[in-house]
């Protein structure tokens with residue numbers, strides 16, 4: 001009896017040991033920073049001495065999980081600066097960066113992999129406010145001048161290719177204002193590992209359905225702005241670049257109307273917000289660009305229209321409101337002139353929301369496809385049929 005018990009126990013012990021070993025292996029393999037909020041990325045963790053309510057601190061404050069340098073201040077919702085209420089994008093706390101101040105946090109990533117950082121930012125009192133986000137050596141300064149919505153803050157995304165396994169995510173205010181406390185407020189900082197989807201067989205467009213993109217918080221309802229990014233290798237929206245000086249908005253189906261799947265792009269600010277992609281084509285072949293054109297369900301004032309570009313063709317297409325559908329399918333035929341053809345979209349108008357009269361909005365684009373046009377295929381099919389018939393005839397004649 002005792003022997004049976006002891007053998008059962010030893011079996012359990014070995015099973016437990018195996019499980020522990022497996023768990024340790026899994027943890028060692030995957031110690032990488034998980035997708036989502038960085039440690040205390042929402043700045044809601046209380047510092048050891050508690051949140052101080054007295055506004056300006058003396059020198060750097062301790063922000064749990066972050067290293068800080070310069071005038072960094074934890075701000076609280078309801079806090080005022082002069083007559084102005086400070087904006088806290090999410091929850092009740094956020095961080096403000098004074099002149100040349102920065103905060104940083106280490107992240108474990110995979111060398112050679114593309115990541116996107118999503119963060120919320122609001123302006124305070126500076127005239128030319130901007131925010132530098134970097135994962136050295138990659139760095140980008142994002143202009144916070146344009147207010148895209150009346151909430152007073154926005155979410156932005158920025159992507160980088162990891163050059164090391166351990167990187168430092170840094171946010172810095174590059175500004176130099178007379179009032180050192182005038183600087184951007186940041187909040188809700190998240191990271192996401194990006195995948196470049198495979199190019200479908202019958203579509204030359206990569207990520208044409210926009211399903212792969214930056215981190216979006218499930219409870220955040222403003223979408224994520226994609227600022228200027230000319231490098232297709234490091235785009236938060238794999239395959240696409242934002243080639244204009246203003247941003248386009250990445251939207252989700254939880255808070256907006258999206259033609260297909262869970263994600264799409266809302267074009268803002270007329271020709272100042274352009275997304276584009278270079279697609280592979282065969283010169284002199286005829287192609288058809290097809291896409292979904294719709295509204296985002298955000299009370300955007302009509303009319304909505306896009307300018308679609310494919311090679312040397314350009315066409316403006318108006319969205320026709322239809323009670324039964326939130327989008328329509330549009331297309332544009334073109335003949336490829338080179339092995340790479342530029343496909344691009346921008347809004348024809350400067351639209352704003354009808355409820356607040358000032359938040360920027362615009363037409364929604366989704367499910368972008370570039371395929372050899374049917375007439376071309378039919379012609380090819382016809383040629384093939386002719387050759388086939390000719391071959392059969394030849395064989396018959398010879399026999």
Ligand SMILES: [Ca+2]
Pocket residue numbers: 042043044088089090091092093094187188
């Ligand atoms: Ca917060």
Ligand SMILES: [Ca+2]
Pocket residue numbers: 209210211258259260261262263264366367
């Ligand atoms: Ca989609």
